[in-house]
Amino acid sequence: MARVALDGMGGDFAPAAPVAGALLALNELDREHRVQLIGRVAILHDQLRAHLGGEFATLAAVADRLDIIDAADVIDMADRPSAALRGKPNSSMHVGLRLQAQGGSDAFVSAGNTGAQMAISTVVLRLHQGVARPAIATVFPTALQPIVVVDSGANVDCSAAELVQFARLGTAYAEAVLGRPNACIGLLSIGEEPEKGNAAVKEAHQALVASGLNFQGNIEGRDLPRGSSDRGPFDVVVCDGFTGNVVLKFYEAVAPMMIGLLRKHGADDTLIGAAFGHLDYTAYGGAPLLGVNGISIIAHGKSSARALKNAVKVAAQAAVSRLDAHIAERLGEHAGPEAVA
Amino acid sequence: MARVALDGMGGDFAPAAPVAGALLALNELDREHRVQLIGRVAILHDQLRAHLGGEFATLAAVADRLDIIDAADVIDMADRPSAALRGKPNSSMHVGLRLQAQGGSDAFVSAGNTGAQMAISTVVLRLHQGVARPAIATVFPTALQPIVVVDSGANVDCSAAELVQFARLGTAYAEAVLGRPNACIGLLSIGEEPEKGNAAVKEAHQALVASGLNFQGNIEGRDLPRGSSDRGPFDVVVCDGFTGNVVLKFYEAVAPMMIGLLRKHGADDTLIGAAFGHLDYTAYGGAPLLGVNGISIIAHGKSSARALKNAVKVAAQAAVSRLDAHIAERLGEHAGPEAVA
Structure with a gap:
């Protein structure tokens, strides 16, 4: 059973997209899962009524697994992370993440201000021991199968030790959520040669060889x-957040x-859909913030209801597969600061 | 008039591709241009005879603008740059670049060992005043028009001052070779905000604002x-060579x-060609090594005859438009080391 808190006020299409996303997710998830929609109660109730009275009338039955939880403050996309963290203590992000820290929720999803979500997740959930800053893991569609890119934007200037930590975090995520045992x-x-790369990458290569992880080498x-x-x-894929974000x-x-x-x-949509349908990033829903003591999933600001539905499903999967315990275990295999040459 | 030296021994498909590329280029270039094919004379003569006796029979007339120049040593793709530089002083790269340094040639093109070409170009042609290391500029097709990415692989750990220098070099190239006055x-x-980026990029942003160049800001x-x-x-596009190479x-x-x-x-080749033909990187032929005192164009190791034809045309264009003088002028606008915050 997983209780997924979804930020009802975050993202370019809030509150309509989160409300619709919550209903769509509940419709696809097993019946033991619940969604906790966080935000201004009056607004969220209005939206819910409008959806159930119209396009989503057939989903009325799933609404009994939807909790609406009040949060008075609303974080704007333009708010500075530090201002949102300290100045809006009753934001949907604070309320949803505090609920998780207190044991009343299992995962949090937001399409809102990414910097604010990182800051509030770090303070409210705290970091795993030995982790200096969280990293963003993005699932990336390929011709073969989806891969996880860590870090994809949280850390721009990275040391070799941080790159090795990204490898441990990414391995735990690929194993727990993507179902890839002994992730490569x-x-x-x-x-491809070990001596190719910038200074941090060359040093990280040597440390990864000695890390006990399933390291393939440079790609x-x-x-x-x-x-x-x-x-x-x-x-x-392990990289610094600057390169990851650009790519x-x-x-x-x-x-x-x-x-x-x-x-x-003149190409028709049938051909385009058949060839490229699986390259759609919205199918993967959201990017987990790895390194925090809990589950916080960052969804794209432009997330549609469908993208948020998928993000809620990813969050439920992360909770059920005990991603957090898996990360603690992967980090615990290694005592003390990462050894680099 | 331009005399373009082409490495007859470099690249995965040498010597056939360079010999065919030379003939195709001469056929398309104005009659005042010449190509100097550099390598083992016997091998190149055999190749030329075979081409003119077969597929290229109609191009026999252009062969009077083709000079074959002997170079006894052959650089292998796996040779270390320092070993090629010192151990093979009569390689096609040495001979072609020395000819340029002595005034007997106007540009050099090779699809061979890139590291060796960088090292030998730097030593034989020398660097412009104030340039610490050359940068690779790659022309990159876009939906709108081609752009130049500097650096695309020569310099992995870059200071803000180096990034500003890449901007000066790239501007000169875009103006002289792509015909973009006041290149942006x-x-x-x-x-997009100035405060986004890694440490070097944030510092470079401030320096570019003050540089007098046509700087648009972050992209x-x-x-x-x-x-x-x-x-x-x-x-x-200005970036460090690590990011540029990955992208x-x-x-x-x-x-x-x-x-x-x-x-x-099931898509047919007509549709694919019509939609994506202009995205073909071989159309741009080669990536100039900027910062050297002269013209040295790096072609892809997998270059076909057509790609090398285009690289020779780019080299002729660079020579005719006096790229080298343009770079000296752009660098000279700025006296002393680059001012960074």
Whole structure:
């Protein structure tokens, strides 16, 4: 059983998209799971009534597994993380995450202000022992199978020790949530040889060889779209958050650009859907914030109801598979600060 | 008039591809241009005879603008740059670049060992005053128009001052070779705000604002495929060589992956060619090594005859437009080491 708290006020299409996403998720999840919609109660009740009175009338039965929980403050997309953290103590993020810290919820999902979610998750849930800052893990569709990229934007200047920690966090996520036992790690670099890369990457390569993790070696940009290098498939890609963010935003944009060119030259939607349907990032719903003591899933600001439905399902899966305990175990295999050359 | 030296021994498909590429280039270039094919004379003469006796019989007339110049040593793709530089003083790279340094040639093109080409170009041509290391500029097709990415692999750990220098070098290239007066620069980062990015990027942002260059501000990964940000189109993308290399290799691989998916689902080659023909990287032929005192163009190791033809045309264009003088001028606008905050 999982109780997933969903931020009803966060994201470009809130509150409509979270309310619809909650109903769609409950309709697909097993009956023991619940969704806790957090935000201004009057607004959320109005939205729910409107949805159930119209397009979602057939889903009325699932609404008994939906709890609406009040949060007086609303965080704006433009709020500075520190201002949201200290100035809006009754925001939907604070309320949802505090509920989890107190044992009344199992996971939190938001499409709102990412910086605020990182800051509030870190303070309210706290970090696993030995983790200095959380990392964002993004699931990335490939020609072969989805892979996890850690870090995809939380940490821009990374040491070799941090890169090794991303490998431990990503391994735990791939194992617990993607169902990849003994997940294989690739270190993103500019050549497959260990001596290729920037200073942090070269040092991390040596530390990963000695880490006891299932480390394949360096991978290159060309290996990302196929999810495999010449040495075989990988499950986790380790990189600093600057490189990860640039590559992910590029990937999100290059497929629509190519689809636009195809449409302009007369391709029909059936072909486009058949060829590229599985490359849709909304299918993976959200990016977990790894390293916090609990489950906090970051959804895209532009998340549709369908994307949020998938994010809630990912959150339920993370809770049921005990992602958090898995991470504690993976981090606990290693005592003390990461040994780097 | 330009005399372009082409490495006859470098690349996965040498010597056939360089010999055919030289003939194709001469056929398309104005009659005042010449190609100097550098390598083992006997091998190159045999190849030339075979080509002119067969597939290229109609191009016999252009062969009078082709010079074959002997180079006894051959650099292997696996040779270490330092070993190639010192141990093979009569390689095709040494001979071609020395000819340029002595005034007997105007540009050099090779599809051979990139590290060796960088090392030998730096030593033989020397660097422009104030340049610590050369940078690789790659022309990158977008939905709008081609852009130049500097650096795309030569410098992995970059200071803010180096990033600003890449902006000066890229501007000169875009102006002289791509014909973009007052070329507009975007700094690759993880958000459009000046305070987003890693330490070097944030510092470079401030220095670029004060540089006198046409600096648009930060751009993001999502802006690359369309060649434009919310602030408008850009001509030059500045980034460290680690990020640049990862993104370019990713881009080279993602288009073929998507084309493969389309073919699998029954798309025909007419549609694919019409939609994506202009995204073909071989159309841009080669990546200039910027910062050296002269013209040295790096072609892809897998270059076909057609790709090398285009690289020779780019080299001729760079020579005719006096890229080198343009770079000296752009660097000279700025006296002394780059001022960074």
